[in-house]
Each structure stands twice: as structure tokens, then as C-alpha cells.
Amino acid sequence: MYVTSGNDTEIRQTLEAVVDFVNAIADTDALCVELETRSLLEEHNFSRAAIAPAAAIRRLEDRMRELAPRIRSLAIAGPDDAVDWINAELAEIEIAPSLTEHDGDPLHVHWTPGSAKFDDQVIADLLMALTQELADTGTTRFGRCAASDCEHLFYDSTRNGSRRFCNDARCASRTHTADHRRRQRAG
Numbered sequence: 229m230y231v232t233s234g235n236d237t238e239i240r241q242t243l244e245a246v247v248d249f250v251n252a253i254a255d256t257d258a259l260c261v262e263l264e265t266r267s268l269l270e271e272h273n274f275s276r277a278a279i280a281p282a283a284a285i286r287r288l289e290d291r292m293r294e295l296a297p298r299i300r301s302l303a304i305a306g307p308d309d310a311v312d313w314i315n316a317e318l319a320e321i322e323i324a325p326s327l328t329e330h331d332g333d334p335l336h337v338h339w340t341p342g343s344a345k346f347d348d349q350v351i352a353d354l355l356m357a358l359t360q361e362l363a364d365t366g367t368t369r370f371g372r373c374a375a376s377d378c379e380h381l382f383y384d385s386t387r388n389g390s391r392r393f394c395n396d397a398r399c400a401s402r403t404h405t406a407d408h409r410r411r412q413r414a415g
Contacts, residue, residue, distance in 0.1 A: 238336055242357035243383045245272035247370075249354075250296045251380045251394065257293075265289055269350065275331045280346040288347035299358070300381050302370040307362045314359055321352050375399035 248268060256263045265285050269277035277285075298313050324341040339352040361369065373380045373394040380394035393400040 239357050239360050240383075240385050241272055242353055243361055243369075244385075245269070245274070246299060246354050246358065247381050247383045248272065248395070249292050250299045253289075253293055253296045254300075254379065263289055273333070274350060274353075275333065276346060276349075284346040287345070288350055291347060291351055302358075302367045303372045303381055305367060307366040310358070310362055310367065314355060314362070317351070317355050318359070321348050321355070323352060323356075373399050375403050377402075 245268070248271075249265075252263055252268055265288060266277045266280070295317070298310070302310060321339075322341060322344060323339055326338050326341075327335055328338050329335050337356075338349070339356050340349045344352070368389065369384045371382050371384055371391065373382060373396075374392040375394075378394060378396065378399045380396065380399075382391060382394045384391035393403070
């Protein structure tokens with residue numbers, strides 16, 4: 229049974245949030261800069277991010293740092309490798325699905341009760357999106373950027389599964405330019 233909003237956009241947007249979160253963690257840790265969690269969540273329509281307590285944001289960042297290596301592994305692992313850890317993570321969160329409309333958003337599923345902490349709500353959303361994706365398509369839609377100097381993860385929502393690069397347009401541009409120059413030199 230597929231539980232989502234009227235169209236697949238909610239799951240897709242949440243998966244894109246997961247990927248952006250994991251990539252942001254990798255970037256900020258490498259550069260020793262602060263993770264802009266509120267902004268990232270707001271960009272992905274987590275409407276309560278602006279008012280979430282600072283402690284909840286810190287807990288969310290800590291949980292995502294713990295999950296990031298496993299999420300990154302989706303690009304190279306099969307779904308069987310992910311099932312156990314996702315089920316273990318879901319077992320730690322009180323799941324109580326309900327349909328709701330708020331803040332001008334259309335009818336959608338909340339996976340946790342209204343009394344749940346913000347970070348648990350976000351983690352539940354992210355894990356449930358991953359769960360649905362694994363059930364529907366396995367891990368085939370997760371990939372690593374094809375640019376030689378980039379390790380970013382991406383979620384391929386294209387119809388034919390042809391995506392090769394992360395969200396940074398420079399990665400595709402550099403790779404295509406290098407390929408073009410190589411062909412030019414070869415003849």
C-alpha cells in the first residue's frame with residue numbers, strides 16, 4: 229500500500245531533502261563551517277523549521293550525522309543492506325500516522341503524533357520517505373556524482389533513471405567540457 233499525498237511530490241521532495249542534508253553535512257564537515265539546518269529544511273518545505281527550538285535542531289543535526297554514512301551507502305548498496313538499519317531507526321521513533329492540513333499546505337501525512345519533538349518528526353519523515361522508495365524501486369534511484377572531483381549523493385527522479393550528476397551544475401559542466409576537449413584532441 230502506497231501512503232503519500234495525492235501525487236508523488238511529497239516523497240520526492242523529502243528524498244531530495246535527505247540527499248541535500250547528507251551533502252551539506254559532508255561539505256560543512258570538510259570545510260569546518262556551520263550547517264545551515266533551518267535554511268535547508270525551509271527550502272524543502274519543512275514549515276516548522278523556522279520556529280523549532282535550537283536544541284531540536286542540534287539533535288536533528290546529530291542524528292543526521294549518524295545516519296549520513298548509511299544514507300550515502302544507498303548509492304552503492306542494494307536495498308537489503310538498508311532494510312535492517314532503517315527498520316532499527318524506525319523502531320526508535322513513535323509512529324502514529326495521521327492526515328493533516330496546516331500552514332497552507334495541502335493534505336499530507338504526519339508520521340508522528342502532534343506531541344512529538346520536532347527532530348523526531350523530521351527524522352520520521354525522512355525515514356518514511358526512504359522506506360517508501362526502497363519498497364518501490366530499491367536503491368536504484370540513488371547515485372554518486374559522476375564528476376571526478378565530487379562525492380555528492382543524488383536522488384534520480386528522472387523518468388528514465390539517467391541522472392549522472394549532483395545538484396551542482398558545475399560538476400556536469402566541468403565533466404562535459406573535459407570530455408569535449410578530450411574528443412577534440414583525439415581527432
